[in-house]
Amino acid sequence: MKWFGFLRLADHASKFGISDVQAKIDIKTYRYLSATPPPERKPGPAAAGDLGPGTYLRPDPFTPVFDAHGSMDDLWLTRFPDARPDEPLSLEVLTPPEHRIEPDEVRALLAATELRVSCRLKYQSMTSTGASERIVCPHAVVKASGRYHVRAFDFSRKRFIDFSLSRVLSSHSLPDHAPVPSTLDDDWQNMIGVEFVPHPRLSATQRSTIAREYGMQQGLSIITVRRAMLFYLLDEMRLLKAVKQQNKDLADVPVWVKNSKHVAAELASMESET
Incomplete structure (x- = not known):
């Protein structure tokens, strides 16, 4: 309901492997607990694009009974893997080669x-x-x-x-x-804050969009990681080579590390210890 604006009885039953009767009881209980209960679409003629009966629509305003910050990863894990084959929603999953573990x-x-x-x-x-x-x-x-x-x-x-x-x-x-x-693993115990900002080469409107995309506050997002994880964070952000060489032009992503000199020094310090 957070992402689509509605909840279908059939989806709830399919997700948890329960009967439609039990699913209806679950939703009825939720509606009883809710200060803004989602109304049910009643049976009757459906217009084109109508969701049809057995669908509960998100009211406006709506206050969830169980609320938490959601992400597309949450949606992917809780909704998409159990999508019914008769649904019109298209789902494509890119599967890279697996690092197999026996x-x-x-x-x-x-x-x-x-x-x-x-x-x-x-x-x-x-x-x-x-x-x-x-x-x-x-x-x-x-x-x-x-x-x-x-x-x-x-x-x-x-x-x-x-x-x-x-x-x-x-x-x-x-x-x-x-x-x-x-406790003797200093690189594991010590934390480092990495300051991500929109890349300086972007236009003002592009920087604003990237700041929103990465959830930055006033154009800055600070990710605190264990020193031992610093290499992996920059690697996943595709900034490792650029930060090591202190060359913004090597970054092929729309973000940069504001405190890149400090981060590069930490990386160099760990490499010298190997």
């Missing part, structure tokens, strides 16, 4: 992350030609840049680094091996 290969690693213990990995990095064995102590699972990573202390390198789950070939628990507290 449960049998990462099970011990994920368990070690949950239990805060160490484990042995067979891992294939992209900086070496062959796989190597690592003893690690993981403390967090991260999804970034389209992949799942585990943040862990690597005993051979004596530092905290990220391991891509899709590149783990096997893992085995080492409960007797001394763990390393996550």
Whole structure:
């Protein structure tokens, strides 16, 4: 109702796998709790484009019983995957190649992350030609840049680094091996604010549109991330190369990092520690 301005009984029943009778009871309960109950479209002749009976329209004004900031991602997850095949709404999903993760290969690693213990990995990095064995102590699972990573202390390198789950070939628990507290991971504990602004090359009206698109306040949006996640944030925003080289012209997106010198210095500092 937030996005389309109406709720159909059939959609509610389809989404939750319940009967039309139960769906009607649910909606009746909601309407009873609502200070502005959505009226139901009564049976009768329907004009072209009319939603027909069994549809509840969003009144104006309308005060939701359960209100929260919504996004298109919320709509995608709660509505589109369960769209009925007889609906006119067209839905296309672009599926990129998958970073495949085998449960049998990462099970011990994920368990070690949950239990805060160490484990042995067979891992294939992209900086070496062959796989190597690592003893690690993981403390967090991260999804970034389209992949799942585990943040862990690597005993051979004596530092905290990220391991891509899709590149783990096997893992085995080492409960007797001394763990390393996550509080020692400074890059994980320390936070950095990244100041996004509309790109300076845009016109005034374009900058205004981008500020609205990214939810900026007075032309500025500050995203606070863990220092360890800074690389991934800039990578996902397609600004990594431009910020590293301090060259606005390399940014192929309509935003820029206002405090780019500070952010570039943080990136350089982390790279020097590797």
